[in-house]
Amino acid sequence: MDRLLRIARSGTPDTGIQFRMHAYGKDDIRAFLRDVLAMANASVEGNRYIVVGVDFDEKGRKIARSIDSTDFSGKPSYHALASEYIEPPIRIRYAPVSLDGQRVGVFEIGDCQDRPYMMRADFSEKLRRGDAYTRIKNTSIKMGRRQLMELFELKFRDSVSARDIEVGFPGEIIHKDILIPTCDLSAMPSALASAKLEEMLNIRNRPTSSGSTTMVARLTHARLYGTEDPYVDRSPEDILIELNQIRSKYLHQDNHFLFHDRAEKMQLVVLNQGEEPIVDASLALALPNHDSFYVADTLPKRAIGDRFVDRSPDEIARYPAVTFKNDSIHVAAKIGDIPVGEPVEVFVSPLRLCVGSDLRGRRLGVRYSLHGQNLRAPAKGKLKITFR
Template sequence: MTIQEIILHEAESTAVDFKATAYKPASNPEFIKDVLAMANAQVSGDRYLIVGVKHYPDNTREILGVPPEDQLDDASYHKAILENIEPEIPFAYSYIEVKGKAVGVFRIFGTDDPPYMMRKDSAGLKIGHAVIRKGTSTFNLRRADIDRMFAQRQAADPFAGKIEVQLVVDDQKVTSAPTCSEAIFPSEVARQKITSILAEKREKLQQQEAEQRRQRQATENWNNSPLLKAMEQLQLPKGLGLSNLSITGARGGSRYEDRSIEELEKNLLHVKSAYREHDLYAKFEEQAHQLNFVLLNNSEQYVEDCSLTVRLHNDAGISIATKIIDRPEAQSSYSTATAHFLQMRYPHVQEDAGEYLIQESIKSLKHGVENYAFQEPLRVFVPHQASGRQLHFHLTLTAKNLRKPVTKEVILAIR
């Protein structure tokens, strides 16, 4: 049956309701209550709220239409529903011309996740409140209605309520973890070493310059001494002259570190960039936590061709490695091949606008066993300032044989 046929001929029922006037404003409590009741109704297929039609008990009707000043857009109504009802109710709002009048049509569809209820106190309705349409009347939701809804969901979806997620940190199933060790990074070790060598070299240079000044002064004193003048008047043996004598205490060159002061000063200036890979390796491969998720499939069949997306709003200042960091000193072909292999197994990680997005493909989730989400665990560095915070991981699992995505939230408390 077309929308036109419903408007012109269909009687009010559990799936069809007529309203003479438009819902204004979009957050009108009657609108929120009517959508809530329709979404929970025990009918298959789409449900309709038709605005601008006055329906009478004898199934006659008057096409009133929605005047232009009362015609709100689809986005306004969606905002009202999203803010007030959970889970999300799919619907579309459009206008259709009937007998020269613009009739508003709310088409509610895909309501396969009941019970739908109020997510907050709003519009005279309390949080958790739920209503259901039966025939042409609206009733509060009862326990029997909820039991029926869950029974239908279980029968229709073999995976409904059967997928669980557990958090694994450093090979342990936990709900909390400490901050990471903040040992001195290689760049800081190098900075301290260069600073120490520079201080030693500068001190020795000062000593050398002082010694040179002392020797120059001693030479000047010797050249002006009465003894030298007296010796110059002596008749020395043939072949012996002053040029054959050396001043006692003269020093030759001393061997220091291979690099000059100028070179060391330049090294000190660029020490962070020179040791960047060393610092990253220490941070993510030696000090960071290794984090993974165990996916438990408690159904009777495999979940096939899965895609997992994990979102983490990073307001705790943590860092997640975007790749496996190879040991900087490792140069052998074996170590290179190993690093490349691990990199291929590491999940795709990107950070944007303060949010981490982690994605991974999983061939299948076997039932009755623990399935690890990532072949190579995430490297997560948690600084000391994150102590006392919580990390909220939002997981979305899609698969070829899942009727709808499985969404889970996993919380890790930082101590």
């Protein structure tokens, strides 16, 4: 944190440091992606920084303008946006620091050794797949074909062929398919609570006299919730409201059920069979989305007694970046250097899955793309998951 404060306090606008008056927020994501691309492709050594909430007066003196705390809450998730739209993957973190009594934000973009960085998907009409930007002094400019060719030539000077790379599931040999057991999702805490509420709702909706309905409701409540839980007379409307809120009420309990109690931990390995180590490697996965296929986008909170407490920042940082789309789930992980002839695990903290019994007997494909600074082209392929 002291390093980020020094950047905010002492840094000046340059190729590796950008200052911006306002937070990007949800309304300026295009500018965020453009600026991150420009920083990642800049010809500087080491980390790069974007400081938000700092302006300059006519004499060039810094003026700190406080950034709302909600900008650091993960909405929008700047890390997830970078993972979803930029390739190869970029290491990025965002943290608040106090400058002259004001809360400002600092983006730290990790040492970018895998240039060129480009848009992997369309964001808008003005920021399309394949677009790339770089930063020269304190200005971001769109890269042309000649500039991209120079970076590719530099990248492939001492390169490794994708044909020499094997990606798969670990074992005595590297497997291209894996069996994952399913479970009964009706045992989820929110599902159990919903079933009880629906039974109570059915009783309240019975066309019988008020007195007999209340008596049956009291007896049913005692059977479902126990005699220690006092009965509260609720209308059908009240029960419906509670049903609509059931998933949010049991969010942490459900996540603990899915990604701790019944979780399957999925690991991948990469084997480099070439003659040179792969430098600064990263892996991207695309999995199909399904109502009964759950993938954790962060580690579940830790259960201590009847409370759920946050994981440590280090634990959270070790888990891969996961983003969701309508029909797919995207996972990105930074691996680092991959030596020759030695399988290397992809995830520091394995990916956590939970699969409902609706998928039993089904098979899903998983597409992968391995990037590396000295890979001539990404190593791409497909793996298979069979559910039992």
